Amino acid sequence: MGGAHGHGHALYYATSSPLHRVGSHVKILMLVGFMIIVVATPGHWYAAFAGYLGVLLVAVAVSRVPVRYLAPRLMVEVPFVVFALLLPFVAYGPRTEIFGLWVSATGLVAAWTLLAKATLGVIGGLILSATTEPQEMVKGLERLRLPNTLVQIMSFMVRYLEVVGDDLRRQHIALASRGFSAHDPRQWPILARSAGALFIRCYERGERVHLAMLSRGYNGRLPPT
Numbered sequence: 534m535g536g537a538h539g540h541g542h543a544l545y546y547a548t549s550s551p552l553h554r555v556g557s558h559v560k561i562l563m564l565v566g567f568m569i570i571v572v573a574t575p576g577h578w579y580a581a582f583a584g585y586l587g588v589l590l591v592a593v594a595v596s597r598v599p600v601r602y603l604a605p606r607l608m609v610e611v612p613f614v615v616f617a618l619l620l621p622f623v624a625y626g627p628r629t630e631i632f633g634l635w636v637s638a639t640g641l642v643a644a645w646t647l648l649a650k651a652t653l654g655v656i657g658g659l660i661l662s663a664t665t666e667p668q669e670m671v672k673g674l675e676r677l678r679l680p681n682t683l684v685q686i687m688s689f690m691v692r693y694l695e696v697v698g699d700d701l702r703r704q705h706i707a708l709a710s711r712g713f714s715a716h717d718p719r720q721w722p723i724l725a726r727s728a729g730a731l732f733i734r735c736y737e738r739g740e741r742v743h744l745a746m747l748s749r750g751y752n753g754r755l756p757p758t
Contacts, residue, residue, distance in 0.1 A: 544662035552596040557673030576646030613651040620644040
């Protein structure tokens with residue numbers, strides 16, 4: 534099979550690879566175990582972090598998912614990057630000079646640790662998402678005996694994520710057609726009202742779906758798929 538982008542989901546990359554064929558529950562356990570090790574690693578163990586990155590690069594090669602497909606999706610890490618860049622300037626402790634700026638040495642270490650661990654986590658999560666279809670992800674959680682309520686929440690999130698995304702795109706088009714462009718903090722209240730309207734629509738849709746399920750005999754457990 535060739536690499537078909539998405540196949541109905543923004544993260545999954547449809548192709549044939551050894552990693553795609555691994556059971557979803559196994560991949561979830563592997564990612565959780567990997568992240569426990571990463572989080573437990575002290576920030577000054579630089580060689581260990583290089584080794585972790587090497588493991589992920591091997592996983593990318595085995596998965597046959599192009600790096601150009603994963604790279605743009607790393608943008609999800611931007612909030613962590615921004616916070617990490619601020620840490621050296623707001624943290625307390627001894628100061629050191631870098632490029633003419635006096636920053637906290639403790640903050641530098643904390644920023645590096647946060648950035649390294651967050652980056653490894655994001656890459657690991659992207660590999661899991663790119664090699665596992667959303668429905669298989671939910672089935673994997675069921676096999677791992679996660680609480681039924683949590684599995685159902687994940688299942689509905691997978692099913693309706695694209696619906697919410699379409700609502701958001703239509704809202705963006707409607708605003709753009711009226712000449713709206715959020716380049717000024719004075720326009721943030723409009724964005725806030727738009728986000729509130731989207732939330733209300735999602736909530737009301739959820740209520741309608743729940744009532745429809747109850748009318749069809751829903752008893753707290755989803756039928757097997």
